[in-house]
Amino acid sequence: MEIGSLKVQVVKKDIKNIHLAVYPPKGSVRLSSPRNVNDETIRLYLVSRIGWIRKQQRKFEKQDREPRRDYVPRESHYFLGQRYLLRLEEKNAPPLITLTNKYLTLQVRPVTSAEQREKILNAWYRKQLKQLIPPLIEKWERILDVSVEDWGIRHMKTKWGTCKIEAKRIRLNLELAKKPIQCLEFIIVHEMVHLLERKHNEIFFAYMNRYLPKWKMYRQELNSLPMGKGLT
Ligand SMILES: [Zn+2]
Secondary structure, three states: OEEOOEEEEEEEEOOOOOEEEEEOOOOEEEEEEEOOOOHHHHHHHHHHOHHHHHHHHHHHHHHHHOOOOOOOOOOEEEEOOEEEEEEEEEOOOOOEEEEOOOEEEEEEOOOOOHHHHHHHHHHHHHHHHHHHHHHHHHHHHHHHOOOOOEEEEEOOOOEOEEEEOOOOEEEEEHHHHHOOHHHHHHHHHHHHHOOOOOOOOHHHHHHHHHHOOOHHHHHHHHHHOOOOOEOO
16 A cells, blocks of 8 residues: 555454554565455554654664664774774763773763763764864855854754855754764865855866865765765
8 A cells, every 4th residue: 555655565464453563674664454444444544653654764764874872881982083992980970071092981970871871972072063163164264255154063864964055054963073074174165165056066066176175085985984974
């Protein structure tokens, strides 16, 4: 059965209730129904559950792209392209993150969930980016002779960055904190070049070639990593 762009495998069985499931890895949808339920009822049921189905599918999509992390000791985590091994220290004090050559030490209160540790680490990544981004924007404002009115950091699933040209506002993906700083700079330059040229056309790429001749290398680096994202 098809509901818009959604394909659902419908199986009629000797059961009492409708059962709906979304399966990894591709998020295929299967509905089992009692034999006496007609197609119209099934269709209405599916329409009422479409939000839930899409949510499950997005979850699988995300798992597919990003390696799952449990925030346990010796797990690999990245900052500015460098790999660090996670070390956990439990202490009754506000969370603290320190970096040494090899280790990223996460000092947390006793008994934190993986989710809490993820939040602490993401807050730290955000703080680092907030320090790294302004000087890069200032540098490129001078070189490109444009001005950025507003910028922000978002956790985006499908894009490294975005630019709202009218508002002169750029958004950068939080994940960039894990990539080499040249990749962060490349995304900033890409989004700022949109203030000179809206579209990804010859003019746009001529600017990129002129101002950041190695941009293709950085793009390749970003796209080759497990979670390849696009650019706008
Ligand atoms: Zn773009």
